[in-house]
Amino acid sequence: MIKPLTSAILLALASFSTQAAEFVLTDAATGRDVGNWQVSSKSLGIDAATPFSIEKRRLHGGKQEGVDILVVNNGVMEITLVPTRGMGIYQVKSGDLRLGWDSPVKEIVNPAFIDLESRNGLGWLDGFNEMMVRCGYEWTGHPGVDENGQLLSLHGRVQNTPASSVKVIIDDQAPHRIRILGEVSERTFKKAELVTATELSVEPGSNRFELHDALTNRADYVDEYQIIYHSNFGTPILEAGAKFVTAASEISPFNDYARKGLHSWQTYLAPTKDFDEMVFNLKPKGDAEGNTLAVLHNQAGNAGVAVGYNIQQLPVLTLWKNTDTKQQGYVTGIEPGTSYAYNTKYQRPLGLVPKIQPGETKHFDLSYTLLRNADETTTALSQVAKLQGSDPVREVKQPQVDLSKK
Template identity: 70%
Template sequence: MMVRCGYEWTGHPGVDDNGQLLSLHGRVQNTPSSTIKVIISDEAPHTITVEGEVSERTFKKAELVTKTSFSITPGENSFSLNDTLTNKSDYDDEYQIIYHSNFGSPILEKGAKVYAAASEISPFNSYADKGLKDWQTYLGPTKGYDEMVYNLKPVADKSGNTLAVLHNKAGNLGVSMQYNTSQLPVLTIWKNTDTLQQGYVTGIEPGTSYAYNTKFQRPLGLVPTIHAGESKHFDLTYTVLSSSAEVDSAVKDVNKLLNGKKVQQVHEPIVDLSKVQ
């Protein structure tokens, strides 16, 4: 359901400014944990936590170690991810992360809808601009549908917390994602309503960065630095919405963050790929 994209780099594949070949969305999702620990609380309600440690080491380049943690409490309709990225090197380094969270049927269907607390939305490229006015709604499985990707600038409460919600057509089944903009300042929505066989899925993706190749994001200030010995924290909460009341409540929370304002649609992509490809 969720793929970590990063941490050394993320985004589309290609050659970086220094000549390094960057694979699609980094390496962490394909790197096994060196240690795994399962912790079950002795006291009720017996929260279950799974911890792992993933190391990204590249000679003379990166020494990034991520302690990942997944916690769930029996009987509750939400779970949390709490990750800590540490730079074990003696040198400062760049890092990027996108929490690529995928949802399909039965939440995703014709007429499904997504809400996000954001001040602005723009298309990833000129193709996505064709669907910008309908960015909140989804088609059913559609043969020949190429992916449409959108870049959003989230708005948050005083603590930096923000929310995105996806629900089915009837509005009685959905999921919400809460994250903090001080940790994950941008949001990507990936719409891939192709056929069921090809992959009928949407992604709601908080991150430090959008899905462009790293070299296009440095000028945007979306390739942050982690200092030698420093740790960065990333906290997300996913909630399953299993009734109309729960869906309505989550959507109201998004609208409260919007404070009566609409998400501004900007038709110009923040990176002009036609000039760089």
């Protein structure tokens, strides 16, 4: 019995090797690190309809010293991932279109230079400049003291945790899908053992990429978890007259300040001095499988981004409007999550602090589509309209949490 089983395994491995090229770039378990590295369709001998390349670079100077970035060029767009910062996405560029924003934080900051508990838990902001930031997983939301007396810093720890492993997989067969796999762990003695397997997937020539994350509780005890996919966009999409459209049953202001902007929650101002951030809580609507879409487009309606996700995995949506001056950070956030941005202790009564059992895995799937012209924007808006149906979004004037009494 042993010989046939061994032969079968070898045959399976040989079959797999003809289907994909695999490169391990980082592995903490073995101490592996390839340093600066690159691969392309040409170097792999792939006669791709759309040539592609992947490059790993290590940054130097200032607070970005030692940061690794991965630049994936699929022939249509250039995606910059940051393994050193929780496998976040710094920016996406395609011609004149950019997904990302101009933060006062100019360097891609190494987490070694960040104290998350500084400024009463706001230290996370010292490195905040990415297009997509994972907020979680042990907790997320605004900083504050939890019910057990522990200070929970802003938006958790995962974005300031370097990946323990990074792997690139490229399919040999057309369309030669590219997958970037990472593992990010939040392990604290007596506290948590949450491990997230992240994956970015993209096809050469496509204007869309996907995220597939799997969060596993490796501890022997049940734990809480929270996640917000903080997706941030500035110019050239964000401008005076830009519009946000999504399928939702309800919207409410995060706090009293946001209440005065509820009537114009879908549209944006030009950069405006003294505009404090406005945050809105939405209850998204999905199709029969739970899939939904949120769209941000410029004033002309000929450029934008569509963010797709599943409301069975990520049941709430936060809209963050920060149309301050360009120097201060002119940006808006589309943020699907398990939770809103309130501190954890305020979200438990809302039923927005889920639990994960020992050995259990939770999956989160998202997509980002660059809308490069009016036709693509119109198509995305039509998809949102179909999800919305004939029922309007109900505007609730009262915040879900009365922070004035906290």
